[in-house]
Amino acid sequence: MSDCTQFPAWKELRDHKRDMAKIQMRFLFAEDPKRFKRFSMDAVGILLDYSKNRITNTTMRLLTQIALDAELPNAIEAMFGGEKINRTEGRAVLHTALRNQSGNPVLVDGEDVMPLVRGVLARMRAFTDAVRSGEWLGHTGKRITDIVNIGIGGSDLGPVMVTQALTYYAQAGLKAHFVSNVDPSQMMETLAVVNPETTLFIVASKTFSTPETLLNAQAARRWLVKQLGTEKAVAKHFVAVSTNTKKVQAFGIDTANMFEFWDWVGGRYSIWSAVGLPVALMIGMDNFEELQAGGYAMDEHFRSAPLEKNMPVIMALLGIWHNDFWNADSHAVFPYDQYLGRFPAYLQQLDMESNGKSVTFDGKQVHCQTGPIIWGEPGCNGQHAFFQLVHQGTRLVPADFLVAVESHHPVEHQHEVLLSNCFAQTKALMRGKTRDEARVELIRAGMTGDSLEALLPHKVFPGNRPSSTLLYRKLTPRTLGSLIALYEHKVFVQGVIWNINSFDQWGVELGKQLAGAIESGLLSDERVTEHDSSTNGLMNACKRMRASS
Ligand SMILES: O=P(O)(O)OC[C@H]1O[C@](O)(CO)[C@@H](O)[C@@H]1O
Numbered sequence: 262m263s264d265c266t267q268f269p270a271w272k273e274l275r276d277h278k279r280d281m282a283k284i285q286m287r288f289l290f291a292e293d294p295k296r297f298k299r300f301s302m303d304a305v306g307i308l309l310d311y312s313k314n315r316i317t318n319t320t321m322r323l324l325t326q327i328a329l330d331a332e333l334p335n336a337i338e339a340m341f342g343g344e345k346i347n348r349t350e351g352r353a354v355l356h357t358a359l360r361n362q363s364g365n366p367v368l369v370d371g372e373d374v375m376p377l378v379r380g381v382l383a384r385m386r387a388f389t390d391a392v393r394s395g396e397w398l399g400h401t402g403k404r405i406t407d408i409v410n411i412g413i414g415g416s417d418l419g420p421v422m423v424t425q426a427l428t429y430y431a432q433a434g435l436k437a438h439f440v441s442n443v444d445p446s447q448m449m450e451t452l453a454v455v456n457p458e459t460t461l462f463i464v465a466s467k468t469f470s471t472p473e474t475l476l477n478a479q480a481a482r483r484w485l486v487k488q489l490g491t492e493k494a495v496a497k498h499f500v501a502v503s504t505n506t507k508k509v510q511a512f513g514i515d516t517a518n519m520f521e522f523w524d525w526v527g528g529r530y531s532i533w534s535a536v537g538l539p540v541a542l543m544i545g546m547d548n549f550e551e552l553q554a555g556g557y558a559m560d561e562h563f564r565s566a567p568l569e570k571n572m573p574v575i576m577a578l579l580g581i582w583h584n585d586f587w588n589a590d591s592h593a594v595f596p597y598d599q600y601l602g603r604f605p606a607y608l609q610q611l612d613m614e615s616n617g618k619s620v621t622f623d624g625k626q627v628h629c630q631t632g633p634i635i636w637g638e639p640g641c642n643g644q645h646a647f648f649q650l651v652h653q654g655t656r657l658v659p660a661d662f663l664v665a666v667e668s669h670h671p672v673e674h675q676h677e678v679l680l681s682n683c684f685a686q687t688k689a690l691m692r693g694k695t696r697d698e699a700r701v702e703l704i705r706a707g708m709t710g711d712s713l714e715a716l717l718p719h720k721v722f723p724g725n726r727p728s729s730t731l732l733y734r735k736l737t738p739r740t741l742g743s744l745i746a747l748y749e750h751k752v753f754v755q756g757v758i759w760n761i762n763s764f765d766q767w768g769v770e771l772g773k774q775l776a777g778a779i780e781s782g783l784l785s786d787e788r789v790t791e792h793d794s795s796t797n798g799l800m801n802a803c804k805r806m807r808a809s810s
Contacts, residue, residue: 263331264621265758266628270326277323278586281315286725287692289317304572305558305743307733313691314579314659314727315587324578325568327758333574336757337564343369347527347764348622354764356530356749357560359522360553360742369525381521381535386546388500388520389538392461393433393545399458400494407455409438410539411448411477412465414610416502417441419532420465420539422607423552426600426741429669430544437543440481443473448480457488457498464501465536467528469508472773478512502535527764529610530749548738555742563750573750576661576729580755583659583727585629593651593660594637597683600736601663605637608748615752615763622760631759632752641682652689652722659727662687663744667735683730693724 265271290296290312300312300321339346343353358367358374366373391397395404410420421439424431431437438451462485464478478499485498492513500518501509504526509519520535532540533553541549559573568574583589592612594605616632638646640662651658664683668676694702699720703713731747733740756763782789782800789800 263760264625264628265327265331265760268327268330270323270330274320274323274327274582274586277319281317281320284315286313286315286727290691302570302572302575304562304566305555306740307572307731307743307747309572309575310730310732311575311579313687314582314729315725316579316582320582321569321575321578324582325574327581328568328574328578328754331758331760333568333754333757336753340753341367341560341564343367343374343525347762349762349765349767350524352764353525354527354530355525356527356533357556359526359533360556360560360746362554362557374523374525377521377523382546382550385520385535385538385541385549389541389546389549392542393435398497399460400489400491400497401458403458405435405461406459407436407438408461408463408539408542409440409451409455409481410463410465411440411474411481412463412502412536413441413471413473414614415528415531416465416467416471416474416536418529418603418607418610419536422601422603423532423537423540423741423745424543425603426736427540427544427548427552427738428600429736430548430738433543433545435543437539439539440477441473443476445480448477452481452484457485457494460485460498461542462499463538464499464509464512464514465503465538466501467504467522467526467531467536469501469503469505469512472776475512482513500538502538528766529614532745544738551738552742555737555739555744556746557742558739559743559746559750563746573747574754576747576751577754577758579659579727579729580633580751581758583657584631584633587657587659588630589633589657589659591634591636591656591658593658594635595640595643595660595662595683595686596637597640597662597664597679598736599639600669602639604663604744605635607745608637609635611748612752614766614769616756616759616761617768618756618759618761618763620761622762627759627761629759631761632755640686641679644682644686648686651726657726660690660729662728662730663733664730665733665736665740669735687728687730689722689724690726690728691724693722693726694720696721 296312297310301308301310340354341357343355345351345353347354353369355367359378361367361375367375392405397405399405417439424437440448440451462481464474466474482495485494486492495513496515499514501514502520503509504522504524506516510516520538522531522534526534533556537549563571563573580592594608596604612635613632618631619627621627662683664680696717699717703716703720753763783803789797
């Protein structure tokens with residue numbers, strides 16, 4: 262593997278960027294009526310319009326060359342083929358096996374994992390059917406009405422995001438709650454609104470050793486046992502989702518109530534596994550399998566399409582163009598789809614935990630910027646909050662806009678208003694408003710002289726701000742599956758080019774280690790002196806404030 266900044270195409274792109282810096286996108290559109298056709302593509306029911314980026318044929322050719330120089334096609338096959346590409350943890354990366362519908366085996370260490378995958382899916386179906394139909398009853402013989410998923414990170418964000426996104430498909434009369442934070446307020450507020458006789462807790466943790474999750478699970482179990490008066494109630498009200506059978510047993514959950522997944526599924530890629538149990542409970546297993554089918558369809562596209570017609574590859578290359586050549590620190594995701602409200606938060610973990618790395622596979626410092634800061638909120642809300650900066654601020658914020666052609670809820674022409682706003686924003690970002698255009702507008706509004714000149718600079722929009730639009734017919738389980746897989750593969754492609762391991766997360770460990778020592782210091786009555794003065798000061802201030810309250 263090699264340093265991408267040394268690829269000839271990388272160097273050519275640096276020169277090319279200097280030429281592109283002189284060009285306004287509005288002129289690229291004016292001189293090429295076929296620009297949309299040239300820089301848009303369809304795959305698996307999703308249209309990607311990437312024409313509103315500062316690119317030409319040369320840009321895309323050079324970017325594609327980088328992907329070839331990084332041997333992307335080999336890397337794709339290595340991932341799908343079960344090679345241990347997560348080298349720092351010695352693991353295969355096979356979330357794609359969870360949604361594999363080809364009937365072909367997927368081998369890890371010579372063993373086909375597909376029978377295991379299908380076995381757990383069958384158990385999920387039996388269980389979710391039983392809960393949804395009322396066959397599975399709580400300890401006192403009542404039907405389950407509420408599920409509480411206890412998990413954090415990948416054991417929370419996927420279930421939360423997908424459950425919210427597919428609310429329209431949830432028709433079993435169940436209510437879902439999610440508790441992730443060790444802040445007890447979240448658990449206590451949840452327990453305050455559920456009935457112990459009719460609540461099912463899902464404890465989701467890949468490792469089953471995450472303190473936040475275990476503390477919350479213990480609190481929920483204490484509450485349930487107290488409310489129902491017996492430990493026996495746990496069997497009908499607690500299930501676990503994990504790779505760690507021993508720890509699940511040690512916690513006191515019968516393995517008959519455990520849904521397994523495997524170490525070749527990364528936490529942030531685990532929504533396709535039994536971690537999706539709350540989703541399957543809410544929308545039914547048929548719809549959950551539709552979600553997987555959407556992911557599989559994107560996998561097939563990713564594996565088979567040529568790089569220059571490959572949606573995840575194009576999105577990854579555009580990201581590299583903005584991140585590494587235009588110094589864009591962040592990448593925004595604006596779903597013009599209220600159902601996708603948590604999609605940006607989901608992508609934060611997917612992208613930033615995967616590509617927030619600064620050493621290459623061989624342990625050397627990278628020579629380029631890696632993963633951007635991912636952020637975003639649904640439109641139109643964002644327009645009335647932070648879009649000012651995106652349009653006229655000093656920073657370059659490349660953005661993805663996502664929007665459905667049809668709403669699940671056609672109300673008058675409201676959906677067309679949503680679509681219009683989405684398209685208007687990308688047009689405004691691309692075109693901007695020149696000084697002359699602004700002047701004409703002000704004159705038309707009756708302004709003249711000094712007051713016009715004073716206001717004029719504030720009315721100018723620089724434009725030339727890049728965006729891509731993802732357009733899909735409706736937010737169905739299948740479409741959502743394809744969108745998630747699209748971003749997973751985008752992140753993977755970028756990791757391959759930057760030569761970093763997108764599948765480990767050592768950077769989250771240090772804070773975890775230090776929290777243990779700080780916790781014991783906070784629990785003791787002694788004055789704290791062993792840390793730096795800031796940490797000591799904060800800890801001692803806590804003790805003082807607590808003592809005086
Ligand atoms: O599912 P687990 O093992 O509880 O881990 C939760 C999350 O914690 C992390 O390990 C980060 O601390 C994530 O990668 C993971 O999704």
